[in-house]
Amino acid sequence: MGQEYSGSAPRRRSPWGAVALVMLTGLALMRNGVDVSLGPPQPASAAALDSRADTTAVAAAPRAVVEPLPFAPAARVRLPDIRVDASVVDVGLDANGWIDAPPPQDPNLAGWYQNGISPGQQGTSIIVGHVDNAAGPAVFFGLGSLKKGHRIEVTRYDGSVAVFEVYGVEVFSKEQFPGARVYGDTGQPELRVLTCGGGYSKAGGYAGNVVVFARLVATR
Numbered sequence: 001m002g003q004e005y006s007g008s009a010p011r012r013r014s015p016w017g018a019v020a021l022v023m024l025t026g027l028a029l030m031r032n033g034v035d036v037s038l039g040p041p042q043p044a045s046a047a048a049l050d051s052r053a054d055t056t057a058v059a060a061a062p063r064a065v066v067e068p069l070p071f072a073p074a075a076r077v078r079l080p081d082i083r084v085d086a087s088v089v090d091v092g093l094d095a096n097g098w099i100d101a102p103p104p105q106d107p108n109l110a111g112w113y114q115n116g117i118s119p120g121q122q123g124t125s126i127i128v129g130h131v132d133n134a135a136g137p138a139v140f141f142g143l144g145s146l147k148k149g150h151r152i153e154v155t156r157y158d159g160s161v162a163v164f165e166v167y168g169v170e171v172f173s174k175e176q177f178p179g180a181r182v183y184g185d186t187g188q189p190e191l192r193v194l195t196c197g198g199g200y201s202k203a204g205g206y207a208g209n210v211v212v213f214a215r216l217v218a219t220r
Helices: 055-059 179-185
Strands: 074-079 084-089 109-113 122-131 151-155 161-173 188-203 207-217
Touching: 074 122, 084 122, 151 188, 151 207, 161 188, 179 188
Parallel strands: 084 109, 122 188
Antiparallel strands: 074 084, 074 151, 109 122, 151 161, 161 207, 188 207
16 A cells, blocks of 8 residues: 555556546435535636647646656645645556546545556656545545646655646546546656546446646655
8 A cells, every 4th residue: 555665666557548437436426315416516617728738738838847756655645725635545457457446435535556657756647536435525526626726745655745736627528538648748747636527427427537637846
């Protein structure tokens, strides 16, 4: 779960063939009789990536002036603007090759994809979490309300903190999830935070994923 950090980077396996994080599909809001129309906030149009921000445009974004950090697993994530302060556990791939999710029983728990980039390291790191669980809202219930300029802080097991600034928040259909655009290497240290979003049905759960795009702006 990250506690056995030895200071070296593991061999990485790429999950980028996965088209969606289907394991994050939430059902609790309907099970518990909560009005889904009052469910998790969805990204505002003002928070979307620049219209030019396809794979090429994102890669051409201004390079960070912050020196990338060496490898170290994620231990905790803070999103002050939506009052999130949560422990982070390591997650891998499930039997179908998708990025797995943290255990749903703990509503205040996020997962870092341990076979990829660590937060603050050169490349794109991934943190995922449930939008709800059997008891109601979970760690990333408010993720869709983030705005450009908001900060995300990831504490790492080496004691350092990687600080990221949000530059886009979007919701993508699971059937047409743009894996290369979301997970691709932009040439600088970046972070993606994902949870469920979009329309909801009792039969299929949430139809999409909310994705937060952020880049490293400070370390300490």
